[in-house]
Amino acid sequence: MKKLLLLLLLTGSIAFAQADRVEPPFWWAGMNNPELQIMFYGKNIAQYTPSVSNNVVITGVVKTENPNYIFVTIDTKNVPASDLVFSFKNKNKVAFTQKYSLKKRKANSGYRDSYDSCDMMYLIMPDRFANGNAGNDNTKNTNEKADRNNPNGRHGGDIEGIIKNLDYIKELGATAVWVTPLCEDNDARGSYHGYGQSDVYKIDPRYGTNEDYLRLSSEVKKKGMKLVLDYVTNHWGAEHWMYKDLPMYNWVHQFPGYSQSNYRMATQFDTNASKIDQRQCVDGWFVPSMPDLNQSNPLVLNYLKQNAIWWIEYADLDGFRVDTYSYNDKDGISKWTKAITDEYPHFNIAGEVWMNDQAQMAYWQKDSKVGAIESYNSHLPTVMDFTGMDALAQAFNEDDAGWDKGTMKMYNNLANDFLYPNINNLLIFAENHDTGRINEIYKNDFKKYRMAMAILATERGIPQLYYGSEIGMAGDKGKGDGDIRHDFPGGWAADAHNAFTAAGRNAQEKQYFDLTSKLFTWRKNKEVIHTGKTTQYIPDNNVYVYFRYNDKETVMVAVNNSGESRTFKSARFAESIKNHKSGTDVITGKTVNVTGDITMEPKSVIVLELK
Structure with missing residues (x-):
């Protein structure tokens, strides 16, 4: 028997x-x-x-x-x-x-704090940051194997590597850590970026375990920092177990089968848009390997809501960044966002709205006056300032003043702040993991980098720094994503030198790191920068001046973007300088008289705490 x-x-x-x-x-x-x-x-x-x-x-x-x-x-x-x-x-x-x-x-879990304009966020691609545990580089249940010789392959960075270098991140002046997706991505190739997830309840074993992620969250908090999860609502990967056995035909968008997005996000609110163009943007797939999720399906939407809340509660998270936010069904993503902020009223979510027009970006921020025109509210607290990124990437390579050249790009960007319901809740940055490296764009001109960092450290909003830029890392987007996602030197045992330590940094790395650390460490306790008001002056001869101020403090920022020395009269800024006589430059420590002429070297910046 x-x-x-x-x-x-x-x-x-x-x-x-x-x-x-x-x-x-x-x-x-x-x-x-x-x-x-x-x-x-x-x-x-x-x-x-x-x-x-x-x-x-x-x-x-x-x-x-x-x-x-x-x-x-x-x-x-x-x-x-x-x-x-x-x-x-x-x-x-x-x-x-x-x-x-x-x-x-956890006690008071629903009222957890989150990141805001007091913070500086450090963006990490974990596969390229540091390999803390070589034993998990390859696993029997995952397809792609580690190969550091392949710029578009897995290199072995992991959660343990981040944990081991949290002191470095803190020393840099960061107070929040945004890590690109860590959930399992079992694509046969290109899986290192994590945006084609195959199991959204499980950390990819090549990064570690769910328990390792909990440990990361705990260790980040011990250092006085916050952990931000990169959440993907728009799509999964083609290897996702549910895609291989769909609960229903319309769990993902079908045409039938695959059809690529036209990426024209303006169709979401264009009153003149054709229905076919609007559908192709929202329902079209980002790429063939990423099935597009149907957030208008109540079962899908509820699954995504609960998964997001599960991670917040389970890993004690401090915030989200949401990938391709404006490609989602806009009513569905609004309900998703509201469900999270209803459960966690102080929880911040930054949405990737990659557009090149301030009105179109402002449409997606919570309580937008632009969105209100058609009675739409995304409930999204923070949008990413891509127009500000464009201005930083272009302005310092334009030495000659012009109607819309050089620093006028930065002036014009701030001139449209009236469109946003909350300018302090803008994520500001010079680059990220999808763009050209700022040091490549500047050809590793330290003077240009210094100007960019000074602006990021003093403008309104929440500054975000991309890993490695603070030591001069460059990368050409034209050569592919692998070139803008280099391994951090010292993250692997075989590396020739270790830029995570002061002793290991070469001269260039030290110069970049010391400047970045000085600016953002100073920013940590500067309420005038976190929540102060801004007064800016139209650039004159490619010299741009603005002030951050509140009832207690005033900070004057002056940028000479020209290739020559410039002297200007401080009397023009009397309404902002008021009775102050001098200021101490945060970067050099030197005292600058602000009652007469001010002379600045070519391609230079001063950040003055007025006295």
Whole structure:
């Protein structure tokens, strides 16, 4: 009899009913929104009728055209932290049971602080930052293997590498750490960037484990910094387990099958746009390897809401950056964002809205006056200042003053601040992991880098620095993404030198690092920069001057972007200088008289604390 049973098991003649996956894998008691929708996945699981223990009420059961899924909604209001048991019955007989835990929340979890204009955010691509554990470079269950000779392949950087270098990040003046996606991306090639996720509840084993991510979160907080997760709502990777067995046809956008986005995000609000163009932008796939998620499908939207909240609660996160925010179904992404900020009122989310017009970017910020024209509110606290990025990338390579050249680009960018409902909630940056490296654009001209960093450290908004720029790392976008995502020197045991340490940095790296650290360490405690007002003056002869001020302090920033020395009269700025007689330059420590003429060297900047 035992031999017969073993034979039946081996041949598959007997199958034990079970849930192969349960998502979210667990939840918490006492959430602001008590409704929880649990997805159970297993072979023909939809044939069963679910029930649950502890007098918990099932408020909804959804079965789709795929019998391998069942979505069960329960009401967790007043349900204490406990282990529930779901029973799955067929003809009133229990086929199998599934344990499900409601955990105890951290005290005041819903009112956690987040990042804001007091912070400087350091952006890391983990695969290229530091390899803290060479033992996880390759794993048996992931396709792509490490190869540092391939600029577009995996190089082995991981969570442990970040943890080991948190002191370096803190010394730089950063107070928040944005890490590009760490969840599993099992694409056969190019998986290092993490934006084609294959399991959104699991850290990629080549980065570490879920427990390692919890440790990163804890260690970041011990250093007095904040951890920001890079969340992707618009798409998954083609290797995602759900894409290989879709719950329903319209879980992803189908044309049928693949059709690429036209990337024309203006169709989201263009009153003259054709429906076909608007659909092609929003529903079209970013690239063939990234199935486009359908946020207008309530099951998809709820899955994404709960996954995002799960990570916040599980990993004790301090904020999100959201990839390709403006490519989502705009009503769906608005509901997604509001669900998170309803649960966590102080939680900040920065959305990637890569547009080249301030009005179009402002449309996407919470309580936008532009969006209100058509009664739209994204509920998104922070948008990324791409027009400011463009200005920084171009202005310092234009030595000659002109109507719209040089520093006029920066002036014009701030001149449109009236469009934004909250100018302090703009993420400002000179570059990121998708753009040309600023040091490549400047041809490693330190004077230009110094001007750019001074502006990032003193403008309104939340400054973001891209890893490696602070030691002079360059990279040409024209050569491919691999060239703008070089390995950080010293992150691998075999590296020739270690730029993570003062002793290991060469002369150029030291020059860049010391300047960056000085500016952003100074900024940490400067309320006048965090929340002060701005007065700017039209650039004259490619000299741009602006002031940050509040009731207690005034900071004067002057940039000579020309290739020659410039002398200008301070009397022009009397309304901002007021009774101040001098100022101390944050960069050099020198005292500058602000009552007469001021002379500046070519391609130079002064940041004066007025006295």
